[in-house]
Amino acid sequence: MTVKVALLGCGNVGSQVARILLEQSDELAARVGAPLELTGIAVRNPDAARDVELPREIFTTDAHALVDGADIVIELIGGLEPAGEYIERALRRGASVVTGNKALLAARLPELTEAAEAGGAQLLYEAAVAGAIPILRPIRESLAGDDITKVMGIVNGTTNYILDAMDTSGAQFDQALADAQRLGYAEADPTADVEGHDAAAKAALLASLAFHTTFALENVHCEGITSISAEDVAAAEDAGMVIKLLAIAERGTDSAGDEGISVRVHPTLLPREHPLAAVRGAFNAVFVEAENAGELMFYGQGAGGAPTASAVMGDVVSIGRTRATQAAGGSVAEPQPRPSRPLGIADAATSYALSLDVSDETGVLAEIAGIVARHGVSIETMRQTASAEGGAGSARLRIITHVGREAALAATVADIEQLPVVKAVSSVVRVEGK
Numbered sequence: 212m213t214v215k216v217a218l219l220g221c222g223n224v225g226s227q228v229a230r231i232l233l234e235q236s237d238e239l240a241a242r243v244g245a246p247l248e249l250t251g252i253a254v255r256n257p258d259a260a261r262d263v264e265l266p267r268e269i270f271t272t273d274a275h276a277l278v279d280g281a282d283i284v285i286e287l288i289g290g291l292e293p294a295g296e297y298i299e300r301a302l303r304r305g306a307s308v309v310t311g312n313k314a315l316l317a318a319r320l321p322e323l324t325e326a327a328e329a330g331g332a333q334l335l336y337e338a339a340v341a342g343a344i345p346i347l348r349p350i351r352e353s354l355a356g357d358d359i360t361k362v363m364g365i366v367n368g369t370t371n372y373i374l375d376a377m378d379t380s381g382a383q384f385d386q387a388l389a390d391a392q393r394l395g396y397a398e399a400d401p402t403a404d405v406e407g408h409d410a411a412a413k414a415a416l417l418a419s420l421a422f423h424t425t426f427a428l429e430n431v432h433c434e435g436i437t438s439i440s441a442e443d444v445a446a447a448e449d450a451g452m453v454i455k456l457l458a459i460a461e462r463g464t465d466s467a468g469d470e471g472i473s474v475r476v477h478p479t480l481l482p483r484e485h486p487l488a489a490v491r492g493a494f495n496a497v498f499v500e501a502e503n504a505g506e507l508m509f510y511g512q513g514a515g516g517a518p519t520a521s522a523v524m525g526d527v528v529s530i531g532r533t534r535a536t537q538a539a540g541g542s543v544a545e546p547q548p549r550p551s552r553p554l555g556i557a558d559a560a561t562s563y564a565l566s567l568d569v570s571d572e573t574g575v576l577a578e579i580a581g582i583v584a585r586h587g588v589s590i591e592t593m594r595q596t597a598s599a600e601g602g603a604g605s606a607r608l609r610i611i612t613h614v615g616r617e618a619a620l621a622a623t624v625a626d627i628e629q630l631p632v633v634k635a636v637s638s639v640v641r642v643e644g645k
């Protein structure tokens with residue numbers, strides 16, 4: 212069998228999904244247990260310029276015909292209509308749907324879930340919350356045996372990008388927003404981002420899944436970042452804090468002591484040491500607190516075409532595999548593991564931080580630099596200080612290399628150790644994350 216996939220919309224995310232479906236068809240077929248066939252892409256204008264080169268004949272303006280012939284419909288148009296009508300039509304016909312449309316889901320999740328049940332279809336939307344970060348599946352599946360008490364996170368890339376730019380480079384709000392739009396992070400109407408509506412929709416979805424309920428969007432308290440000024444950002448910095456737009460969903464009690472769920476989105480001051488304060492650019496992060504698991508943090512790219520397409524494709528493969536299994540009347544073969552070729556430590560790519568005690572005399576640096584260059588290694592930083600350990604006439608050199616092959620770095624150190632001007636190599640520690 213072949214799993215027929217219809218794509219609706221070919222913008223930032225849709226074009227990347229189409230690219231992956233076409234470029235990685237063999238790998239995807241192996242993981243699904245059957246080929247995924249992209250039957251067409253519904254667009255408004257087949258001749259519009261796209262980020263990705265795609266065959267002209269794949270485009271259609273007849274979304275209904277495309278939906279009606281599909282096993283899986285991927286909706287990446289955005290907005291309430293016609294996206295809602297296409298999704299409902301697909302689900303009622305028995306085609307499963309993958310979407311990133313949090314605005315629609317937060318507004319109509321109960322009806323769409325009912326349509327999926329009526330059609331015996333699946334509705335998956337990992338891309339709708341925190342882009343590439345796997346957060347919905349972990350909440351729905353991995354934490355299904357625990358009791359979640361709080362979810363708190365940065366779930367809008369555009370506003371985090373703007374606040375981060377204002378904090379780090381003193382950028383103006385408008386310029387930072389224009390950059391976020393150019394980079395494909397912002398919604399078609401960026402008001403949804405800066406007024407907090409996008410984060411509020413995601414917060415409603417998170418609360419619904421985390422607390423096994425339906426939390427209506429209208430019950431999410433929502434404040435955006437449009438009132439945050441450069442002065443607010445500077446004042447936060449002076450106080451050792453940073454301003455972040457947080458989405459928070461937690462169990463609590465009201466003044467009468469009755470239990471309930473509080474869901475809110477608002478700009479929030481965080482101490483700079485807080486893990487969420489370190490979330491930069493369009494990255495997102497979500498903290499989950501559960502009775503037994505304790506604190507968990509999920510971090511990654513919350514917006515952008517390719518990262519969001521990754522989440523879409525995860526859902527597509529999952530549904531495709533279910534379909535292929537049903538068609539096979541039980542199970543499909545597990546993908547055969549590819550043979551792996553282990554690389555030894557000598558081939559590891561890393562960088563070294565070295566501390567050397569050397570004679571404090573002219574020409575030492577040149578000798579060391581000569582050895583380093585001979586091994587094809589390059590130095591990122593070299594700092595010289597007086598050495599307490601090496602004794603009088605000694606200097607301490609601290610060198611950090613660029614990334615190189617371990618074998619070359621180790622051979623460099625071995626040769627440096629042999630130099631008469633080198634009294635000791637006092638430490639060699641590998642460095643990652645530069």
Ligand SMILES: NC(=O)C1=CN([C@@H]2O[C@H](COP(=O)(O)OP(=O)(O)OC[C@H]3O[C@@H](n4cnc5c(N)ncnc54)[C@H](O)[C@@H]3O)[C@@H](O)[C@H]2O)C=CC1
Binds near residue numbers: 221312395397
């Ligand atoms: N861009 C991002 O970083 C993320 C986007 N999303 C969601 O993914 C969805 C798509 O987002 P983007 O790709 O960024 O939007 P986009 O605006 O770049 O793409 C939407 C495309 O749909 C087309 N379109 C509009 N009406 C149509 C119709 N009736 N039939 C066919 N095509 C139609 C538009 O011309 C546009 O090319 C939205 O629901 C968005 O909220 C979710 C997570 C991240």
Ligand SMILES: N[C@@H](CC=O)C(=O)O
Binds near residue numbers: 366369397398515
């Ligand atoms: N506009 C959204 C896109 C992802 O959901 C954002 O900026 O996070």
Ligand code: NA
Binds near residue numbers: 340342347522
């Ligand atoms: Na996600």
